[in-house]
Amino acid sequence: MSTTSQAAFVDRHEADVSERDAARVWGTSARPLPDWFQQKRSRGGGLVGAWVPIVLVGLPLAVILAIVIYPTVWMFYHAFHDTNMMSLFSGNWQPVGFANFGYVLTSDRFQDSVSNLAFYLTFGATLQVLLGTALALIIYELVRPRWLQTLVLILLVLPMMMPPSIAGTLWKFLLQANNGAINHLLINLGLMGADQRIEWFSVDLSLVSLVIADTWQWTALPLLIVYSGRVSLPPAIYEAARVDGASTWQVLTRLTLPMLREIIAIAFILRFMDAYKFVDKVYVMTSGGPAQSSELPVYIAFQKGIREFQIGEAAAYAIIIFVFAAVLITLFLQYLKRVMRHQGVTS
Amino acid sequence: MPRLELDAVCKGYAHPVLDRLSLTVDEGEFFVIVGPSGIGKTTLLRCVAGLERLDGGRVLIGGRDVTRVPPYRRGAAMTFESYALYPHLTVFENIASPLRARGMPAAELRATIEAKTTLLRIEHLLERKPHEISGGQKQRTALARTLVARPLVFLLDEPISHLDAKIRHELRRQFHTLDELRRVATLYVTHDYAEALSLGDRIGVLGHGRLEQIGRPRDIFERPCNLFVAQHLGQPTINTYACALERQDDRVLARLSGAPEIRLPVADAHRVRLEASGLGQATLGVRPQSVRVDGADPRHPLRATVDVYEALGAQGILLGRLGSLPITAITPPEARFEHGTPVTLDIASDELLYFAPDDGRNLVL
Numbered sequence: 001m002s003t004t005s006q007a008a009f010v011d012r013h014e015a016d017v018s019e020r021d022a023a024r025v026w027g028t029s030a031r032p033l034p035d036w037f038q039q040k041r042s043r044g045g046g047l048v049g050a051w052v053p054i055v056l057v058g059l060p061l062a063v064i065l066a067i068v069i070y071p072t073v074w075m076f077y078h079a080f081h082d083t084n085m086m087s088l089f090s091g092n093w094q095p096v097g098f099a100n101f102g103y104v105l106t107s108d109r110f111q112d113s114v115s116n117l118a119f120y121l122t123f124g125a126t127l128q129v130l131l132g133t134a135l136a137l138i139i140y141e142l143v144r145p146r147w148l149q150t151l152v153l154i155l156l157v158l159p160m161m162m163p164p165s166i167a168g169t170l171w172k173f174l175l176q177a178n179n180g181a182i183n184h185l186l187i188n189l190g191l192m193g194a195d196q197r198i199e200w201f202s203v204d205l206s207l208v209s210l211v212i213a214d215t216w217q218w219t220a221l222p223l224l225i226v227y228s229g230r231v232s233l234p235p236a237i238y239e240a241a242r243v244d245g246a247s248t249w250q251v252l253t254r255l256t257l258p259m260l261r262e263i264i265a266i267a268f269i270l271r272f273m274d275a276y277k278f279v280d281k282v283y284v285m286t287s288g289g290p291a292q293s294s295e296l297p298v299y300i301a302f303q304k305g306i307r308e309f310q311i312g313e314a315a316a317y318a319i320i321i322f323v324f325a326a327v328l329i330t331l332f333l334q335y336l337k338r339v340m341r342h343q344g345v346t347s
Numbered sequence: 348m349p350r351l352e353l354d355a356v357c358k359g360y361a362h363p364v365l366d367r368l369s370l371t372v373d374e375g376e377f378f379v380i381v382g383p384s385g386i387g388k389t390t391l392l393r394c395v396a397g398l399e400r401l402d403g404g405r406v407l408i409g410g411r412d413v414t415r416v417p418p419y420r421r422g423a424a425m426t427f428e429s430y431a432l433y434p435h436l437t438v439f440e441n442i443a444s445p446l447r448a449r450g451m452p453a454a455e456l457r458a459t460i461e462a463k464t465t466l467l468r469i470e471h472l473l474e475r476k477p478h479e480i481s482g483g484q485k486q487r488t489a490l491a492r493t494l495v496a497r498p499l500v501f502l503l504d505e506p507i508s509h510l511d512a513k514i515r516h517e518l519r520r521q522f523h524t525l526d527e528l529r530r531v532a533t534l535y536v537t538h539d540y541a542e543a544l545s546l547g548d549r550i551g552v553l554g555h556g557r558l559e560q561i562g563r564p565r566d567i568f569e570r571p572c573n574l575f576v577a578q579h580l581g582q583p584t585i586n587t588y589a590c591a592l593e594r595q596d597d598r599v600l601a602r603l604s605g606a607p608e609i610r611l612p613v614a615d616a617h618r619v620r621l622e623a624s625g626l627g628q629a630t631l632g633v634r635p636q637s638v639r640v641d642g643a644d645p646r647h648p649l650r651a652t653v654d655v656y657e658a659l660g661a662q663g664i665l666l667g668r669l670g671s672l673p674i675t676a677i678t679p680p681e682a683r684f685e686h687g688t689p690v691t692l693d694i695a696s697d698e699l700l701y702f703a704p705d706d707g708r709n710l711v712l
Contacts, residue, residue, distance in 0.1 A: 108625035236431035239398050244496065245419025254444070258435045 075315045085309035093312070100316035110317075113295045116207055120278065120296065124211040125271040131215070132222030133264055137256065139223075140230045153227065157220045164217065169282035171213035175200035206286045206294040213281055218274070222267035229263035230256065264340045269332045276325045297321050350374045350409055350532030351500045356394055357403035364390050366556030367404065372500075372532040377522075378537045379547030383579060386553050389428065392502045395534060396425045409499045424493035425502035428509070428650040430485045432477040438464075438488050439473040445496040452672075463491045467521070483514035486613055494527050501533040508539060515542075522546055540580045544568060552576045574707035577632050583658070583664055583675045586633040589704065592626040600700075601631055608672030609649065614697040617711045621701060624710050632700035638676035639693040640665055640684070647691035656684040 078093070079100055087093040104110050135156070143149045159167065174181045175196045186192050200209045233256070241251050257264075279299050282288055287294035288303070298321055305314030351372040358365040358542040364387040372378040382388050393399045395406055397418035406421075411423045424445070432441050439460060446456045467487045472480055480488070486506055493501060506522075507515045519542065522528060522535075537543055543550050544564040551558040552567065552575070560572040571577035577585050589604040592613065599613040599621060611631070613621060620628075641647075651674060655666040664677040669692065676692065678708045684690065701710040 059436075060537065133388075234429070234431070236427045236429045237433055239393075239396075239418075239435075240425075240431035241394055241426060241444070242398065242418045242422070243425050244492070245448040246444065250448060254436075254447075255433060299446075 038116035056311075075318055078311050079315035079319050081312050083311035083315075088309065088311055096312070101320070104313060104316045104320060108293070109292060109300060110297065110320075112292065113297045113300055116294060117275070117296050118215075119207055120211060121272065121275055123208075124278075125212050125268070125275045127211075128215050128271055129221045129222040129264065129267050132219045132224075132267065133226045133260075135219070136223045136230060137252075153224070156223060159217045160220045162217065164280040165284050167217045168213055168284040171209070171216070172285045175212075177201070177210050201286060201290065203290055203293040206290060210281055210285060210294055213285065214278070218271065222264075222271060225267045225270070226260060226263055229260050233259055235252045262336055265332060265336045265339065269329060269336070272328060272332065273325070276321055297324075327338060349407075350376075351395065352407040353395070353404065354407065355404040356391075356401055358390055358394055358399060358404065359402055361611065363556055365394065368557050368677055369404075370551060370558060370561070372533060372534060375529055377528065377533045377535065377546060377548045379537060379543040379550045380553050380558075381537055381540055381543035381550055381579070387556065388538070388553055391553070392425060392504050395421075395500070396423050396502055397421050422499035423502055424496040424498035424500075426489045426493050426504060426506050427485075428505045430477075430489045432485060432488060432492075434477055437474050437476060438469065438480065441477065441488055442491045442495055445468065445492060459495050460491070463494045466525070466527075467491050467494075469638050481514075482510050483518065485498035486510060486518065488620075494525075499531055500533075501531060502529060503533065503535045506535070508537060519545055535673055539643055540582060544580070552579060554579070570709065570712060571700065572709050572712060574630060574632065574702040574709075576669065577702070577709075581634060582679070583635045585700070586635065586638075586674050587702075588611075588631045588633070588672060590629055590631040592621055592629055592701075594626065599626065601629070601701075603631070603670075603672065605672045609670060609672075611694060611699070612696050613701075614699065616697055617699070617701065620711045624703075628704045629710060630702040630704055630707070632702060633674070633694060634673045634698060634700075635664070636678045637695045637698035638674065639695070640676050640678050640682065641693060643690045647692065649692040651690055651692050653684045653686055653688050653690060655686065658683070667692075 046062040080095055080097060081087075082096045082099070101107040102228060138147060139152055143152055162170075175183075177183060177199050179199070182200070183198055186198070187194055187196070192198070199205060237255065238251065241255060246254065277298055278296055279302055282294060282299045283302075286294040290301050296315060301314050301317035301321065304310045304317060349371045351370075353368060355367040355369055355372040356365050357363070358366055368391070370378075380388050390399065394401055394639050397406075397416065401414060405412055407413065433444065436444070442460050442464065443456055446459065451459070460473070461470060464473060467665070469480075469484055469487045469489060469491065472484055472488075477485055477488070490503075490506065493503075507518045510518065523546070534589060535546060545656075547564050549561060550564050550567050551561045553559070554575045556707075560567055560576045567576065568580050571580065574587065578587070588602040590611075591604060593600050593602055593610075599618050600610040601613055603609045649669065651667040651669045653665060653667050654673075656678075657664040657666075658680075660680065662680055663682050663684075665676045665678050665684060667674050667676065667690065674692070677682075702708065703710055
């Protein structure tokens with residue numbers, strides 16, 4: 001692109017903007033644009049040279065191209081090839097069509113991991129949002145002194161500050177069957193006999209253990225989001241409700257929750273997005289075991305790709321997860337948009 | 348029969364706001380509290396509504412002591428300055444909320460709301476959300492919400508102050524004609540003196556934590572009990588001058604301290620009371636409408652020059668200089684004055700007000 005055509009591009013762009021503005025100010029009447037405005041338009045040029053926007057947009061674009069777009073294209077390409085460690089380094093991978101997808105979708109391992117993910121989404125992410133919402137409202141309404149409210153919030157947010165792998169390691173220790181603090185606590189509280197042990201990392205319970213550790217760490221996120229949403233609700237509305245005589249239950253169900261709807265939806269979206277990349281704790285706590293009982297799809301993709309170098313299969317996993325996540329997030333965003341339009345947040 | 352009684356109500360935050368304030372509003376009375384902003388008008392309403400805990404005193408509604416009764420059992424309905432409509436609910440649901448809180452059956456609820464909204468001419472907006480209607484319509488929705496509650500006392504907090512002039516006038520007329528408001532006791536708060544004079548059966552001027560003066564609009568305007576009340580009621584603000592009251596022959600003259608050459612005769616009606624309080628120093632109050640601006644006769648004793656002249660259509664406002672003293676006058680609409688022109692002034696001496704220099708009380712009352 002030559003310099004003159006760049007300038008022309010910038011000029012035309014500016015002209016578009018001013019035309020739009022002019023249309024707004026001057027209405028749709030046939031009134032001609034004033035002379036000074038015509039001159040300003042024909043003069044063209046802005047505060048900065050034409051190369052500035054090109055560079056400002058170009059540099060980040062190049063970075064994104066290198067670390068996001070190229071690997072994604074690479075992944076899509078290999079999802080349709082029989083790439084593994086051997087063929088990757090020798091360079092003679094063969095196209096296999098949808099064979100990778102067929103293999104993944106029909107495998108028991110994948111199907112189990114999907115039901116594990118469903119369990120995690122229901123009892124992990126969802127529970128965290130519900131718990132976080134309840135805690136946020138309880139703290140806001142019931143903890144009266146400001147400083148105490150702040151203190152409680154800080155304490156509840158602390159786990160979130162911990163690296164997930166460290167938190168996972170911590171809970172791995174806490175949940176040990178023989179020496180773990182949790183089992184000891186249950187015995188000392190008299191909730192189970194001194195000779196009993198809960199095998200937290202058994203086939204039945206390993207996923208539950210993961211959910212416990214994750215909930216401990218991440219409930220504070222929806223809590224913070226909902227708390228800040230509640231703080232920003234106008235107090236006059238609550239005073240009006242007091243004068244109207246609305247009961248606590250009516251205030252909660254008719255005012256607070258409906259007005260926090262989009263905030264809670266955002267908390268859901270964030271936790272659901274995290275759920276799809278939930279690898280760290282699985283890795284340090286159970287390694288997907290025992291007997292793959294706590295595997296999630298993304299953990300398998302990680303195993304296949306990084307450990308076993310089954311690039312084709314791992315890529316297929318990644319794409320399937322991506323589609324899953326995209327569908328779910330899209331549904332959420334649709335809902336969010338509807339709620340916001342409903343409440344007049346957007347036009 | 349008094350519907351609302353305030354008995355020595357006290358309320359303070361970092362500073363005292365309401366100091367032993369007492370007030371009685373009768374059934375059917377429209378009582379307007381007027382005062383400058385930040386003086387505690389809203390606090391007073393919130394105390395009556397039960398949104399604030401009193402630091403002292405009692406609130407009685409319908410003869411019942413409600414000082415310790417929660418807001419919704421007081422029989423008071425309040426509109427808020429910000430309207431406080433529920434943003435996610437339709438106009439219908441907003442108005443329905445006090446009725447839903449009482450568990451009114453659906454059919455009766457709809458009938459009640461339709462009756463009231465027809466009265467306020469917002470019946471076509473019932474399915475809209477608050478963000479889809481105009482300020483005047485929001486205010487009417489808030490008003491309808493208080494009307495359906497059938498309270499013993501209406502509390503209206505600056506209901507029309509934030510609306511544009513045309514809608515303000517329309518709503519003002521509506522306040523005059525709403526039977527619902529005229530049947531019960533209404534406490535109406537505003538900073539706009541014209542609103543107060545227009546609407547109030549009685550007016551209370553709030554200042555320094557108490558009602559400085561309570562009375563009928565005309566009485567308060569013509570015979571303010573002190574300088575604070577005189578300064579707050581009236582637009583443009585009353586002219587005030589320090590002066591010395593002197594006897595000369597058989598007359599009493601007010602000599603302006605800032606311009607000793609200017610002496611204004613004291614009307615006979617005021618003279619007796621002023622002499623009884625011993626003449627001496629006083630603060631002279633001259634309402635802008637008591638000043639008549641004439642031609643430029645150089646022999647006239649009151650000569651002034653024009654600083655600014657605002658022609659407002661229905662009247663004109665002249666800001667001038669009387670000697671070195673600033674003076675504001677209201678002129679007839681057809682008058683025209685240029686900056687710097689000399690004019691002569693006539694001041695209606697029987698409309699002058701005299702206040703004590705120390706505590707500002709009206710010396711003539």
